[in-house]
Amino acid sequence: MAEEFVQINVNVTASDAADVDRMMTDDAIDNRSAFIRRLIRQEKARRISQPNPLISVEQAMELGTE
Numbered sequence: 360m361a362e363e364f365v366q367i368n369v370n371v372t373a374s375d376a377a378d379v380d381r382m383m384t385d386d387a388i389d390n391r392s393a394f395i396r397r398l399i400r401q402e403k404a405r406r407i408s409q410p411n412p413l414i415s416v417e418q419a420m421e422l423g424t425e
Contacts, residue, residue: 369395 371379379391388394404419414422 379394383389383391383394388397400420401416404416407419407422408414408416
């Protein structure tokens with residue numbers, strides 16, 4: 360089943376946009392939307408793993424995709 364997308368708009372400073380572009384290049388991602396989705400999922404996973412040190416961020420990310 361394909362993911363359903365909802366568009367949201369965010370204003371950032373030129374400096375923040377440059378930082379995002381640099382991080383995308385570092386991670387070999389060429390799509391801002393995909394990169395921001397990844398950041399959101401990583402942060403969600405980080406928050407899930409915070410109360411439980413037995414769950415790594417990577418494991419929490421896997422749980423979030425099921």
